[in-house]
Amino acid sequence: LSEYRLRCISCGKEFSKEEVEYTCPVCGDRKGTLEVIYDYEFLSKRIDRNLFRKYSSKGIWQFKDILPVRKDMVFPALEVGSTPVYFHKDIAKQFNLSGFSIKDDGRNPSASYKDRASAVAVVKAKEKNYDTIFCASTGNAASSLACFSAVSNLNCVIFVPATSPEAKLAQMQVYGANVIAIDGSYDMAFDISMKVGLTKGWYCRNSAINPYLLEGKKTGALELAVQYDWKPPDYVFVSVGDGTVYSSFCKGFYDLKQLGLIDKLPIVIGVQSEKISPIADAFEKGKPFEPIDVEGNSVADSIAVGKPRDVIKAVTYAKRFNGNFVKVTDEEILDAIAQLARTTGVFAEPAGAASFAGFKKYARLNSLEGKNVSIIVTGNGLKDLKSAMKKVGSVKIYPADEEVIREAFQ
Amino acid sequence: LSEYRLRCISCGKEFSKEEVEYTCPVCGDRKGTLEVIYDYEFLSKRIDRNLFRKYSSKGIWQFKDILPVRKDMVFPALEVGSTPVYFHKDIAKQFNLSGFSIKDDGRNPSASYKDRASAVAVVKAKEKNYDTIFCASTGNAASSLACFSAVSNLNCVIFVPATSPEAKLAQMQVYGANVIAIDGSYDMAFDISMKVGLTKGWYCRNSAINPYLLEGKKTGALELAVQYDWKPPDYVFVSVGDGTVYSSFCKGFYDLKQLGLIDKLPIVIGVQSEKISPIADAFEKGKPFEPIDVEGNSVADSIAVGKPRDVIKAVTYAKRFNGNFVKVTDEEILDAIAQLARTTGVFAEPAGAASFAGFKKYARLNSLEGKNVSIIVTGNGLKDLKSAMKKVGSVKIYPADEEVIREAFQ
Numbered sequence: 001l002s003e004y005r006l007r008c009i010s011c012g013k014e015f016s017k018e019e020v021e022y023t024c025p026v027c028g029d030r031k032g033t034l035e036v037i038y039d040y041e042f043l044s045k046r047i048d049r050n051l052f053r054k055y056s057s058k059g060i061w062q063f064k065d066i067l068p069v070r071k072d073m074v075f076p077a078l079e080v081g082s083t084p085v086y087f088h089k090d091i092a093k094q095f096n097l098s099g100f101s102i103k104d105d106g107r108n109p110s111a112s113y114k115d116r117a118s119a120v121a122v123v124k125a126k127e128k129n130y131d132t133i134f135c136a137s138t139g140n141a142a143s144s145l146a147c148f149s150a151v152s153n154l155n156c157v158i159f160v161p162a163t164s165p166e167a168k169l170a171q172m173q174v175y176g177a178n179v180i181a182i183d184g185s186y187d188m189a190f191d192i193s194m195k196v197g198l199t200k201g202w203y204c205r206n207s208a209i210n211p212y213l214l215e216g217k218k219t220g221a222l223e224l225a226v227q228y229d230w231k232p233p234d235y236v237f238v239s240v241g242d243g244t245v246y247s248s249f250c251k252g253f254y255d256l257k258q259l260g261l262i263d264k265l266p267i268v269i270g271v272q273s274e275k276i277s278p279i280a281d282a283f284e285k286g287k288p289f290e291p292i293d294v295e296g297n298s299v300a301d302s303i304a305v306g307k308p309r310d311v312i313k314a315v316t317y318a319k320r321f322n323g324n325f326v327k328v329t330d331e332e333i334l335d336a337i338a339q340l341a342r343t344t345g346v347f348a349e350p351a352g353a354a355s356f357a358g359f360k361k362y363a364r365l366n367s368l369e370g371k372n373v374s375i376i377v378t379g380n381g382l383k384d385l386k387s388a389m390k391k392v393g394s395v396k397i398y399p400a401d402e403e404v405i406r407e408a409f410q
Numbered sequence: 411l412s413e414y415r416l417r418c419i420s421c422g423k424e425f426s427k428e429e430v431e432y433t434c435p436v437c438g439d440r441k442g443t444l445e446v447i448y449d450y451e452f453l454s455k456r457i458d459r460n461l462f463r464k465y466s467s468k469g470i471w472q473f474k475d476i477l478p479v480r481k482d483m484v485f486p487a488l489e490v491g492s493t494p495v496y497f498h499k500d501i502a503k504q505f506n507l508s509g510f511s512i513k514d515d516g517r518n519p520s521a522s523y524k525d526r527a528s529a530v531a532v533v534k535a536k537e538k539n540y541d542t543i544f545c546a547s548t549g550n551a552a553s554s555l556a557c558f559s560a561v562s563n564l565n566c567v568i569f570v571p572a573t574s575p576e577a578k579l580a581q582m583q584v585y586g587a588n589v590i591a592i593d594g595s596y597d598m599a600f601d602i603s604m605k606v607g608l609t610k611g612w613y614c615r616n617s618a619i620n621p622y623l624l625e626g627k628k629t630g631a632l633e634l635a636v637q638y639d640w641k642p643p644d645y646v647f648v649s650v651g652d653g654t655v656y657s658s659f660c661k662g663f664y665d666l667k668q669l670g671l672i673d674k675l676p677i678v679i680g681v682q683s684e685k686i687s688p689i690a691d692a693f694e695k696g697k698p699f700e701p702i703d704v705e706g707n708s709v710a711d712s713i714a715v716g717k718p719r720d721v722i723k724a725v726t727y728a729k730r731f732n733g734n735f736v737k738v739t740d741e742e743i744l745d746a747i748a749q750l751a752r753t754t755g756v757f758a759e760p761a762g763a764a765s766f767a768g769f770k771k772y773a774r775l776n777s778l779e780g781k782n783v784s785i786i787v788t789g790n791g792l793k794d795l796k797s798a799m800k801k802v803g804s805v806k807i808y809p810a811d812e813e814v815i816r817e818a819f820q
Contacts (some may be wrong), residue, residue, distance in 0.1 A: 055467045055492075078755045079494035079517075082465075086487050107489075107517060109755060111792060151755030159815075162807045167577075170795045173802040176752040180818065184810030192812050200819065342586040345488045345519060345561030382521060382792035385580045392583040397572045400594030402602050405569075408590065409610065 003042075004068050006034040006211055009313045017068070022209045029194070030291060033313050034211035035251070036068050040258040047259055052226050056082055060116055060219040066255055067219075068212050069123050076151050078109040080119045081219050085227045085374070088344060092373075095363050099233065099372040102356075103224060104346050106380030110171060112302075112349075113220065113245060113378035114144035120216030121145065121205040122152040130203035131155055136193035138186045138241065138302050139168030140379055145205050146175035157202060159193035161186050165301060165349075165384040187293075187307040207244040208309030214248045221252025224374060225262055232266045233372040237362070239354040240270035240279050240325065241303035243314030245378065250317035266374075270314065270325045271358030273298035273333065279308050280325035283315045299330040299387050302351035302379060326365070332357040334391045337381065347381030347388070413452075414478050416444040416621055419723045427478070432619045439604070440701060443723050444621035445661070446478050450668040457669055462636050466492055470526055470629040476665055477629075478622050479533050486561050488519040490529045491629050495637045495784070498754060502783075505773050509643065509782040512766075513634055514756050516790030520581060522712075522759075523630060523655060523788035524554035530626030531555065531615040532562040540613035541565055546603035548596045548651065548712050549578030550789055555615050556585035567612060569603035571596050575711060575759075575794040597703075597717040617654040618719030624658045631662025634784060635672055642676045643782040647772070649764040650680035650689050650735065651713035653724030655788065660727040676784075680724065680735040681768030683708035683743065689718050690735035693725045709740040709797050712761035712789060736775070742767040744801045747791065757791030757798070 006015045008024035010031045015024075024032025047065055056062040060081035064071060083105045092100040108115035118141070125133045132155040135145050142158040149156035158172050162181040172179045182189045190206065197204055207213035225232045232253065240246045249268045256262045272280045276296030282289060293307040308314070318324060328336075333350050336357035341347045348356070355375040362368070381388050398405050416425045418434035420441045425434075434442025457475055466472040470491035474481060495513045502510040518525035528551070535543045542565040545555050552568040559566035568582050572591040582589045592599045600616065607614055617623035635642045642663065650656045659678045666672045682690045686706030692699060703717040718724070728734060746763035750756055758766070765785040772778065791798050808815050 055465045057465045076755070077496050077498065079496075084489035086489075088487070107519075109517075110757075111790075147751075147755045147757070150752050160805075162805070167792055167795055169805050170799055170802075171757060171792070173805060174748055174751045174757055174791060174798050175755070176748070179805045180815055181805040181807045182810050182815075183807055188810040192810065192815055195812050196816055196819065338584055338586070341557075341584045342560050345486070345557045345585070347520075347557070347581060347584055380521075380792065381584060382577055382581070382790065385577055388584050389580055392580075395570075395572070395579050395583060395589045395591040397591045397593055400592050400598040400602065402605050405590055405592075405602055406606055409606065 003039060005037045007037050008032050009035055009316055022204060029209060030309065031312050033208055033310055036211055036215050038066060038255065044259045049230055049261055054226055060119060060216065063219055063222050067120065068215050069120060070127050073123050073127055076119055076122055076148050078148065078151055080108055080115045081223055083107045085224065086344060096369045097373050098370050101233065101374045102344055102346055102377055103374060104377045105220065106348060106352060106377055110144040110147040111380035111383055112140040112144055113217065114141040116219050117207050117213040117216040118144040118148040118205065120212055121210065122148045122154055124212050125154055125203040126152065128203065132157060132202040133205050134159065134193060134197035134202045135205035136186065136190040138304060139164035140302050140383065141207065143168045143171035146172040146177035149177065150175045157197065159189040161189055165386065167383045167385065186305055190309065206309065208242050214244050214251060217245055217248030218252030218255065220376065221249045222256065225256050230262055232262055233374040234266060235269060235368065235371055235373045236266045236376065237269045237271060237355040237359040238376040239300065239303050239351045239378060240272050240314065241305040242308045243279050243310035246270040246314045247310060247317045250321045250323060254321065265321055268321065268323045269358065269362055270318065270323065271354045272325060272327050273300055273303060274327040274329050276304055276306055277327050278306060279311050279314050280327055282311055283318055283325050289315045300333050300350035300354050301384065302349065303354065326358045326362045328354060328357040328361055332361065334387065337388050338391050341381065346377055348377040349379035349381050349384045350387045352377040352379040413449060415447045417447050418442050419445055419726055432614060439619060440719065441722050443618055443720055446621055446625050448476060448665065454669045459640055459671055464636055470529060470626065473629055473632050477530065478625050479530060480537050483533050483537055486529055486532055486558050488558065488561055490518055490525045491633055493517045495634065496754060501753070506779045507783050508780050511643065511784045512754055512756055512787055513784060514787045515630065516758060516762060516787055520554040520557040521790035521793055522550035522554055523627065524551040526629050527617050527623040527626040528554040528558040528615065530622050531620065532558045532564055534622050535564055535613040536562065538613065542567060542612040543615050544569070544603060544607035544612045545615035546596065546600040548714060549574035550712055550793065551617065553578045553581035556582040556587035559587065560585045567607065569599040571599055575796065577793045577795065596715055600719065616719065618652050624654050624661060627655055627658030628662030628665065630786065631659045632666065635663070635666050640672055642672055643784040644676060645679060645778065645781055645783045646676045646786065647679045647681060647765040647769040648786040649710065649713050649761045649788060650682050650724065651715040652718045653689050653720035656680040656724045657720060657727045660731045660733060664731065675731055678731065678733045679768065679772055680728065680733065681764045682735060682737050683710055683713060684737040684739050686714050686716055687737050688716060689721050689724050690737055692721055693728055693735050699725045710743050710760035710764050711794065712759065713764065736768045736772045738764060738767040738771055742771065744797065747798050748801050751791065756787055758787040759789035759791050759794045760797045762787040762789040
């Protein structure tokens with residue numbers, strides 16, 4: 001079904017999918033990221049709500065008619081997407097909302113949101129007859145790509161900062177990727193990945209460069225709409241690093257609206273760390289949008305991105321669709337981990353809990369009264385134990401002595 | 411629907427659910443674990459295959475008519491069960507099987523099979539008006555109970571060996587449980603938990619003691635039958651610690667056969683570590699079955715149980731239903747982790763990968779030609795990184811220098 005064209009986010013020039021592989025040749029990698037544009041009029045006659053199911057056996061592939069993949073491809077044998085949405089009346093009441101939910105994307109195969117993009121990436125690599133795929137990553141995109149490459153029989157080369165959490169590095173190794181752990185930042189790893197990967201002729205899974213990855217990520221929005229019975233929440237909170245996940249929510253809802261499947265676009269609020277917030281800063285500065293690169297770091301490694309590669313699209317979408325950004329402190333992120341786990345049973349990594357911290361801050365600064373809110377948990381807490389332990393402390397060790405232990409409960 | 415009685419696995423005496431809380435008063439905790447017995451004739455007239463769905467929105471609760479819970483209870487707001495089954499033709503071909511699948515229970519809320527039991531445990535605790543629940547655990551049952559207690563507003567006390575993997579201890583802390591980490595083995599933690607927990611009047615979630623927990627665990631078998639369209643595999647491989655998970659597969663398939671929903675009982679093969687295999691040993695020794703306690707340890711912490719509490723039921727079921735046991739080395743378990751991850755994209759903790767190691771060994775020692783086989787991955791690899799890393803090694807760190815990295819690919 002889904003014939004599509006590519007359009008530059010900056011200059012608006014359109015390309016056929018055969019003309020361009022990654023970014024706009026005029027505007028370049030940084031400003032010329034491409035949007036995937038469907039023939040909505042054609043599609044809307046062929047797609048209706050009944051095509052999609054709340055609990056689909058196919059995960060993200062139930063949306064294949066609005067994904068840029070060949071329909072005859074074999075999809076990887078891993079269940080990606082169909083992650084749970086939990087509704088919490090108590091939290092809704094506490095913040096005077098009409099509804100509150102958590103979408104737990106830590107339940108994906110490699111335990112992060114990035115699996116939605118990696119699944120599409122390996123299908124595209126196969127479609128284009130590549131045998132090797134590469135990416136730069138703070139950790140999650142890499143462990144995800146390692147996982148999907150393994151099950152798809154693709155060689156996988158990863159460029160990652162050596163400071164990436166232990167669990168993410170372990171995943172890459174276990175899945176058998178070729179890991180280049182760089183003594184430097186994600187931003188450095190990214191630049192090196194592009195220079196080495198492209199000259200080697202490998203397929204690029206950097207989601208700001210490869211226009212198809214945002215399309216995989218947008219399935220989070222599509223699922224949310226289905227799980228909300230086509231009346232999606234008023235607000236969606238999600239953490240922001242490079243910017244692609246933010247844009248993917250905007251794009252997913254936009255696609256559904258163009259197809260007549262939802263009536264109203266949710267407002268997407270991006271959450272950044274106060275210590276490293278180049279996308280929020282660029283949005284605040286306003287038009288004409290320019291990348292503002294910064295130095296910095298955050299306990300939320302997944303969004304510790306000083307030179308965001310997909311900033312122009314993120315701020316353009318935020319402007320176009322009435323979105324916004326909010327900044328939180330590392331302290332607030334760490335508090336949110338335990339709070340979320342203890343009230344909802346969802347253990348999130350720092351960037352995953354940042355959406356909850358961002359929601360709470362936004363609710364304090366702006367009125368959300370009567371609104372329906374959903375937060376996205378983009379990664380499982382098991383992926384970064386060190387950060388989680390900063391707040392809750394280690395376990396206390398007792399001798400194997402009944403009396404001593406009994407006393408502890410007096 | 412599900413009225414039920416309790417029956418001692420050793421003496422066969424039956425009890426009403428009001429008469430006994432945990433184990434047979436005559437045979438005691440160790441030998442007198444109870445079976446939950448339904449009125450199959452009554453139920454089989456009211457239950458048919460159409461009641462159950464391959465992809466249910468309700469996870470394990472779609473089976474509530476054959477679970478020992480009050481139907482008016484509020485179930486915890488976490489999606490438990492409905493874990494994926496992946497079919498792998500290449501592995502089937504390699505071992506001359508008619509089919510091979512992996513059921514990945516690492517995709518549960520706290521990332522292990524134990525969530526199936528904890529979900530039932532917190533519902534029973536609420537039903538019985540307890541405000542505190544306790545368990546002893548090698549790690550997974552505890553992190554799982556901590557998770558489900560958090561979302562159910564129950565106090566949770568955990569008795570766990572202090573050597574439990576870091577990730578499992580972290581989960582318990584983050585979920586806000588009261589963790590008693592004991593300088594000793596799981597077996598010591600168990601004994602202390604019973605002495606302290608019962609005198610304190612807390613609800614006991616030790617799955618060998620509490621007859622309802624096996625019923626929660628049996629949903630793994632029920633799901634597998636549904637996912638196999640009611641023609642379950644010939645063989646199911648699952649790792650064995652205390653023995654309850656092994657028995658839960660036997661019992662789940664037995665229930666379905668009694669209800670006329672499946673025609674044939676799969677053969678369940680329990681996998682133990684060669685270094686600590688008291689259940690396999692007791693089965694080998696034969697009738698009359700007696701516990702054989704051993705000292706030992708294994709890289710697979712979840713099944714490093716020297717004094718298994720549910721051994722009598724496990725070996726009785728193995729005998730009754732033509733099951734068997736197989737022992738694997740720690741080396742084989744560690745090899746299985748990387749092999750499974752690199753061929754299927756499923757990253758398992760050691761005890762989870764043990765099922766794969768056990769399958770491979772069993773296939774070498776016995777003929778499985780033409781058989782349909784499923785292995786159960788009972789825990790996510792993110793729960794024990796140290797063990798996984800033993801085989802694959804750490805990442806190599808490179809300077810942030812394009813030329814140096816380019817050379818690495820010459």
